Amino acid sequence: MKIVAVIRESSAQVQNQIYALAESIRPLGGSAQLIYLRKCEDAGELPDFRGYEKVLAVRPKGTLPEDPEVWADAAEMFVKPDEEVLAVLPATMEGSEAAALLAGRLGCGCLLNVKTLRQSEEGPVLSRPAYSNNLTVSFVPESLPAVCSVTVQPAAEVPEGEAPAVEEVQLAEAYEEPSWLEDAEIIPRAEEEGITAAKRVVVAGRGVGSREKIPQMQELAEALDARLAATRPVVYDGWVDKSCMVGASSAIIAPELCVVMGASGAAAFAAGVEKSKYLVAVNNDPSAAVFRIADLGIVEDCNALAEALLRELGGEKVG
Ligand SMILES: Cc1cc2nc3c(=O)[nH]c(=O)nc-3n(C[C@H](O)[C@H](O)[C@H](O)COP(=O)(O)OP(=O)(O)OC[C@H]3O[C@@H](n4cnc5c(N)ncnc54)[C@H](O)[C@@H]3O)c2cc1C
Incomplete structure (x- = not known):
């Protein structure tokens, strides 16, 4: 089984996401590849990629819009429906949405907010909390590919070892906002006592x-x-x-x-x-x-x- 982490270059948290996913993936054994979606064409220095065997840094043409649809689009270029692959995204709000969209496009299963990953004889075991955190439920995907989003722990450990070689890929096509989108606004929820x-x-x-x-x-x-x-x-x-x-x-x-x-x-x-x-x-x-x-x-x-x-x-x- 191939393991592919997909992370979008975003906030100051991105280095922690890179380390945290590497830490979560480690119990699966084997080596993981990282697809690192860069924010824009002229994005600066790359972060530290220790913990992965191979890194593909994808540079968009222009700017990669901050939209889970676009994130899923880009990930879909590198994760194919006929591959035995487990795609792992960070369980941020956008990461989980992109994970579900990616699974939809690949026509495969998806599990969000996974807390731990491990390997078993039947295959990868994905565990996540259920029933308001009162239970932990474990799943083994019936088939691969499968997609999951994994909870990112704050202050993840820096993985040991050397940083891998980074292959840079430049996308030929620019991402455009969809033609139907005239304006987008995030309306914060009214803070209410629960x-x-x-x-x-x-x-x-x-x-x-x-x-x-x-x-x-x-x-x-x-x-x-x-x-x-x-x-x-x-x-x-x-x-x-x-x-x-x-x-x-x-x-x-x-x-x-x-x-x-x-x-x-x-x-x-x-x-x-x-x-x-x-x-x-x-x-x-x-x-x-x-x-x-x-x-x-x-x-x-x-x-x-x-x-x-x-x-x-x-x-x-x-x-
Ligand atoms: C994994 C899992 C997790 C779940 N978690 C939750 C959860 O967190 N919360 C939750 O609520 N459910 C949960 N459920 C669903 C739960 O099992 C029930 O299906 C659900 O609670 C039923 O909701 P209900 O009583 O409103 O509807 P129904 O079971 O359809 O009951 C409706 C009731 O209304 C009565 N009734 C009908 N008309 C009238 C009327 N005019 N006046 C008075 N009474 C009337 C009927 O006699 C019936 O008893 C979960 C299920 C699963 C499998």
């Missing part, structure tokens, strides 16, 4: 029925001075933002009051709310598992109950 800090939470489950019912649940949450949270299907269907998700693979919450509306109480969800001090569950199915973890269970249509509660409160906020 749902884990909230004293009261209303959780919307799939039983609320549709995205159109979410504003009523939000209204109920506000009336109860609570934060709105949601189960995984509600988040995955795009009814609410993913920062709202609770459960074993997202946020584990322990508020004073948790009102669960229309959720079945599946184990992966229950793990996220069962530490609540007082848990109210509303479900129209009396046999729903959620009632097993509830302090108060109400067999009712959750939307009708929300409406009645809001009417009862008449715009008053429960302090």
Whole structure:
């Protein structure tokens, strides 16, 4: 198996990325090649490439736009779909996106945010955290090529040995911004306290029925001075933002009051709310598992109950 690390020349962190990927790749044994995508045609000195057997420094024509699509495009020139290769990118936001794009183009598997790599008889073993860091899951790719992004530890060790020879390649074509792109802007997320800090939470489950019912649940949450949270299907269907998700693979919450509306109480969800001090569950199915973890269970249509509660409160906020 060939191992190819793909790093894009970027910030001051790039030397650490080079060392860190070399360190992560080392337990796989064998030698690794580094494809180093330079920022621009007239980029200055090259960093230290110790830890790799071979380095290909790719110089763009003009400037390589800071776009994961372009990173994946460039990587695709050097990693072929018929090769037995594991491509490793740094698990930065752009690196992981480029890894997924590269895998899509190669038509192969991709695993993001891998923490450790090692070799086994079955092939390379890629391990990464799962369930909000509560478990470590290990994968062996069924076939190669495969792509992964690997978490970059800060202050990685400087690899031993000599720096390898660097082959420089100049791309003939310039990268252009796509014609459809008129303007790009990064809109920072509003800094909000997470749902884990909230004293009261209303959780919307799939039983609320549709995205159109979410504003009523939000209204109920506000009336109860609570934060709105949601189960995984509600988040995955795009009814609410993913920062709202609770459960074993997202946020584990322990508020004073948790009102669960229309959720079945599946184990992966229950793990996220069962530490609540007082848990109210509303479900129209009396046999729903959620009632097993509830302090108060109400067999009712959750939307009708929300409406009645809001009417009862008449715009008053429960302090
Ligand atoms: C690896 C893995 C990780 C997971 N991690 C999470 C996680 O972190 N968080 C998470 O939430 N899930 C997680 N899940 C998914 C989880 O197993 C369940 O599928 C999910 O929690 C179900 O969401 P739900 O209860 O909203 O929907 P459903 O299971 O569809 O339940 C809907 C409930 O609403 C009730 N209902 C329907 N209509 C009404 C109504 N009008 N009024 C009242 N009740 C009504 C139904 O009786 C039913 O009980 C994970 C699954 C896997 C495999």
